[in-house]
Amino acid sequence: MLQQRHLLGLEGYPREDIQTIIDTGFKFREVLDRPIKKVPSLQGVTIVNLFFENSTRTRISFELAQKRLSADTVNFSASSSSLKKGESFKDTAQNIEAMKIDAVVMRHPTPGAPKHLTEFIDAVIINAGDGTHEHPTQAILDMMSLHEKFGKLKGLKVGIIGDISHSRVALSNIHGLLIMGADVTLCGPPNLIPPFIKDLGVNINYNVDEVIEWADALNILRIQRERMGLGLVPSVREYRAMFGITQERLESHQKEIVIMHPGPMNRGVEIDGTVADGDQAIILDQVLNGVASRMAILYLLCGGKTNEEDES
Amino acid sequence: MSNKILMDSDSIGRSITRLSYEILEKNSNSQDIVLIGIHNRGVPLAARIQNKICDISGVSLNQGSLDITFHRDDYRERLVIPQVKGTDISFSLDGKTVILVDDVLYTGRTIRAAMDELNSFGRSAKVQLAVLVDRGHRELPIKADYVGKNIPTHEGEHVNVTLTETDELDSVYLIRSVG
Amino acid sequence: MKIEKMAKNLILKNGTIMDPFHGKTIAGDIWLKDGKIAGVGKVDEPKNSLTIDCSGKVITHGFCDIHVHFREPGREDKETLISGSHSAMAGGFTRVCVMPNTNPPLDTPESINFIREKAEESPIYIHPIGAVTKSQNGNDLTEMGLMHNEGAVAFSDDGLPIQNGAMMRIALEYATMMDVPVINHAEDECLRAEGVMHEGKISTQLGLPGNPDLAESAMVYRDLELAQFTGARLHIPHVSSMKAVHHIREMKSKNEKVTAEVTPHHLFFNDESLTSYNTNLKVAPPIRTESDRKALIEAVKDGTIDCIATDHAPHTIEDKETTFDLASFGMIGLESCFGAVNKILVYDEGLDLGNVLKLLTSNPRAVMGFEQDLFSQGTEAEITILDPDVEWIFEKVHVQSRSINSPYYGEIFKGKVEFTISRGLITTQLS
Numbered sequence: 001m002l003q004q005r006h007l008l009g010l011e012g013y014p015r016e017d018i019q020t021i022i023d024t025g026f027k028f029r030e031v032l033d034r035p036i037k038k039v040p041s042l043q044g045v046t047i048v049n050l051f052f053e054n055s056t057r058t059r060i061s062f063e064l065a066q067k068r069l070s071a072d073t074v075n076f077s078a079s080s081s082s083l084k085k086g087e088s089f090k091d092t093a094q095n096i097e098a099m100k101i102d103a104v105v106m107r108h109p110t111p112g113a114p115k116h117l118t119e120f121i122d123a124v125i126i127n128a129g130d131g132t133h134e135h136p137t138q139a140i141l142d143m144m145s146l147h148e149k150f151g152k153l154k155g156l157k158v159g160i161i162g163d164i165s166h167s168r169v170a171l172s173n174i175h176g177l178l179i180m181g182a183d184v185t186l187c188g189p190p191n192l193i194p195p196f197i198k199d200l201g202v203n204i205n206y207n208v209d210e211v212i213e214w215a216d217a218l219n220i221l222r223i224q225r226e227r228m229g230l231g232l233v234p235s236v237r238e239y240r241a242m243f244g245i246t247q248e249r250l251e252s253h254q255k256e257i258v259i260m261h262p263g264p265m266n267r268g269v270e271i272d273g274t275v276a277d278g279d280q281a282i283i284l285d286q287v288l289n290g291v292a293s294r295m296a297i298l299y300l301l302c303g304g305k306t307n308e309e310d311e312s
Numbered sequence: 313m314s315n316k317i318l319m320d321s322d323s324i325g326r327s328i329t330r331l332s333y334e335i336l337e338k339n340s341n342s343q344d345i346v347l348i349g350i351h352n353r354g355v356p357l358a359a360r361i362q363n364k365i366c367d368i369s370g371v372s373l374n375q376g377s378l379d380i381t382f383h384r385d386d387y388r389e390r391l392v393i394p395q396v397k398g399t400d401i402s403f404s405l406d407g408k409t410v411i412l413v414d415d416v417l418y419t420g421r422t423i424r425a426a427m428d429e430l431n432s433f434g435r436s437a438k439v440q441l442a443v444l445v446d447r448g449h450r451e452l453p454i455k456a457d458y459v460g461k462n463i464p465t466h467e468g469e470h471v472n473v474t475l476t477e478t479d480e481l482d483s484v485y486l487i488r489s490v491g
Numbered sequence: 492m493k494i495e496k497m498a499k500n501l502i503l504k505n506g507t508i509m510d511p512f513h514g515k516t517i518a519g520d521i522w523l524k525d526g527k528i529a530g531v532g533k534v535d536e537p538k539n540s541l542t543i544d545c546s547g548k549v550i551t552h553g554f555c556d557i558h559v560h561f562r563e564p565g566r567e568d569k570e571t572l573i574s575g576s577h578s579a580m581a582g583g584f585t586r587v588c589v590m591p592n593t594n595p596p597l598d599t600p601e602s603i604n605f606i607r608e609k610a611e612e613s614p615i616y617i618h619p620i621g622a623v624t625k626s627q628n629g630n631d632l633t634e635m636g637l638m639h640n641e642g643a644v645a646f647s648d649d650g651l652p653i654q655n656g657a658m659m660r661i662a663l664e665y666a667t668m669m670d671v672p673v674i675n676h677a678e679d680e681c682l683r684a685e686g687v688m689h690e691g692k693i694s695t696q697l698g699l700p701g702n703p704d705l706a707e708s709a710m711v712y713r714d715l716e717l718a719q720f721t722g723a724r725l726h727i728p729h730v731s732s733m734k735a736v737h738h739i740r741e742m743k744s745k746n747e748k749v750t751a752e753v754t755p756h757h758l759f760f761n762d763e764s765l766t767s768y769n770t771n772l773k774v775a776p777p778i779r780t781e782s783d784r785k786a787l788i789e790a791v792k793d794g795t796i797d798c799i800a801t802d803h804a805p806h807t808i809e810d811k812e813t814t815f816d817l818a819s820f821g822m823i824g825l826e827s828c829f830g831a832v833n834k835i836l837v838y839d840e841g842l843d844l845g846n847v848l849k850l851l852t853s854n855p856r857a858v859m860g861f862e863q864d865l866f867s868q869g870t871e872a873e874i875t876i877l878d879p880d881v882e883w884i885f886e887k888v889h890v891q892s893r894s895i896n897s898p899y900y901g902e903i904f905k906g907k908v909e910f911t912i913s914r915g916l917i918t919t920q921l922s
Contacts, residue, residue, distance in 0.1 A: 001391045020393065027394040031382065035404070036432035039382035191664035195720070206668040232661065234625075238634035242668070299382075303391045 162221025420454030506545030553585025553873030565594025805894030830904025
């Protein structure tokens with residue numbers, strides 16, 4: 001049904017397929033509203049969550065999606081793994097596959113690791129974040145949330161604000177939004193915006209107030225506090241003054257704008273608590289859409305072998 | 313291929329009327345009845361039955377719709393993308409008499425999936441089935457309580473239903489693939 | 492030197508008015524009313540106006556020095572904002588930019604604000620330059636955005652090079668947000684090592700550790716490449732070598748965001764003067780060979796160098812009155828600037844005075860984005876009146892700075908600043 005067997009990233013992903021995933025995701029939203037939130041579609045399907053990097057939110061989101069589809073899930077986390085005993089990545093992967101599994105959801109600190117995995121195991125592979133490269137499921141849930149709010153993605157103006165150079169969320173969103181016909185402007189400290197990113201077809205503007213004026217929606221990235229010690233971001237108060245989406249800043253613009261954040265948030269740094277909790281923010285919808293869109297992705301990638309006409 | 317018309321708009325209308333009377337006759341407490349149409353054509357059929365029951369008894373029954381895609385039993389063989397309209401049941405089914413409505417009853421797999429899906433919405437007191445056409449060839453032990461018309465079919469034959477809500481006209485016709 | 496409040500109506504009469512911004516010279520008067528330009532050329536003199544006879548004198552824009560060290564906060568014994576201002580006015584300067592290597596350094600928005608507030612009391616305009624890294628440690632970027640909001644006009648760790656290339660890149664990238672220049676004191680610490688003067692024949696003869704020209708040119712080249720890569724504004728301070736000039740000339744042809752300055756002492760002296768072991772000639776970057784000096788003059792002529800900046804660096808007598816290796820680097824330069832550069836560039840090298848004035852007035856202002864059209868109606872008066880031809884000998888009595896570390900005592904200068912008008916005040920150097 002989807003043209004690509006795996007979901008490794010959104011670069012070059014077919015537009016129709018992104019639309020299909022989003023539409024199917026809305027169907028699964030309805031399932032999440034039922035008293036019993038379960039469908040049998042992936043009964044008997046075994047999915048391994050292979051997380052080489054710590055993550056609570058993404059892993060829980062995937063696990064819930066898997067369980068609601070009646071799939072069997074197994075969790076593997078790097079800290080408690082055979083990797084500590086020196087087992088190679090390839091052996092780890094092949095050992096798991098030998099136990100007859102259908103799909104792997106992987107998060108790894110190195111860009112390209114999921115692609116590497118496709119070379120020695122046969123299962124369907126879904127990238128849950130590979131280093132500073134891509135995080136396609138996050139971008140899909142972001143686009144689904146925008147679609148829910150605006151009814152479309154084409155022509156939408158989206159500002160992405162923060163540390164772009166270390167953000168897989170940014171890169172996947174850029175690919176996905178441009179494919180779906182949206183317009184993207186990046187904003188952040190110039191030393192945290194890669195110089196060649198313009199080649200992807202995005203706008204760059206270091207003035208956050210101008211971006212707020214222009215945009216229909218803002219996707220606010222977390223500024224990692226680890227970066228502050230490395231001389232890259234001078235201080236929290238500097239970042240907040242220059243780029244923070246604060247209550248005062250938003251109020252001074254007096255416009256309708258949708259506020260998004262992939263989480264976890266640093267309240268009072270890149271975003272004020274009152275903004276995150278305010279009416280314009282759709283952050284909790286993003287979380288719900290995260291489960292629904294991951295259900296859609298798993299369903300479309302793991303369900304069935306052929307696409308035939310329906311028969312009653 | 314050759315087509316043979318088996319029911320026209322009038323005969324469909326008469327069946328709907330009869331089904332509506334039968335439903336009221338069989339269920340003493342009409343307040344507990346809910347009509348659930350199965351996508352696609354079960355939905356407009358359920359609406360017609362609801363209207364007719366309202367004309368007859370003055371009671372307006374609750375109505376919902378089911379998209380059984382996620383509950384199909386052939387999910388390992390076939391991937392089906394869900395319908396545009398999707399499942400819509402905005403009330404609890406606890407203690408209710410659910411009348412499932414579909415256009416054609418054939419293998420029975422759709423109904424099994426529908427009953428499986430109903431479980432997610434509460435524990436109904438009773439589930440009954442109303443279909444416009446029963447064409448036989450059950451693969452599961454499923455039986456309709458209310459049938460508009462029985463149309464026995466052979467291998468290679470199909471029964472199609474069209475309704476003005478979804479197509480151009482009301483009809484039930486048989487498709488026979490020739491040699 | 493006296494500093495007085497200007498008369499309500501002041502007429503500068505019969506001078507040669509040279510406007511470096513418009514490149515025009517006319518004979519005439521300038522009328523200043525309440526400290527602002529009220530008329531240029533032919534003016535309607537009001538009654539009860541005070542007149543200064545400017546026959547034989549040049550009336551031009553007040554000079555602007557974008558590279559000075561006033562040692563406040565921390566070493567007020569060497570210089571304060573006020574004493575530095577007097578030094579500046581004596582040299583014809585009405586506007587300066589102070590470097591942040593004070594103690595504590597100007598590395599926070601609070602310290603920038605301190606300078607800005609204190610500068611309110613000054614007779615001239617003083618702009619703070621912010622440090623690039625916290626405590627000039629070369630590692631942690633300062634809060635440039637907030638500092639810019641408080642009034643920092645540029646960023647520099649001057650005194651120290653930004654040795655780490657990655658840090659220089661980050662600084663340039665970050666500064667593009669504010670569109671202000673980054674000024675790097677380009678001397679590779681490793682190559683410069685213990686050098687106290689230019690490494691060449693003279694240093695070898697004198698037995699002093701040398702600092703080769705490529706310590707400067709290699710880093711200048713790196714900075715030029717980074718400026719190109721990041722699209723940032725780069726200003727190269729105190730260019731001292733022929734090799735650096737060569738790189739700057741080449742890059743400037745492709746990149747208009749690169750600017751460069753030269754000090755008077757690098758135009759006036761060569762390393763042969765150091766045979767006296769005069770510690771007042773110990774500067775960073777060092778004074779180099781005659782070929783380098785000539786190359787710098789050539790660079791001034793062809794526009795590779797945009798402006799003159801003194802790098803005025805006051806030091807106490809104890810800091811300088813010691814052996815050459817231990818002496819602090821730097822000399823004062825505000826009072827001696829015009830006499831020295833006018834002699835070299837106009838008298839020795841035949842440049843037009845108008846061009847030299849541009850190097851002291853509109854060009855440095857352009858680097859920092861300050862207003863350049865100073866003779867336009869209603870502008871706050873920043874004016875210098877000078878005698879372009881008088882020959883004089885520079886002596887201690889001409890120094891207004893708290894410090895006296897100058898190598899020019901006894902030198903014959905050509906051209907002298909006589910009056911400086913700034914912020915409603917006027918000083919006179921005439922005795």
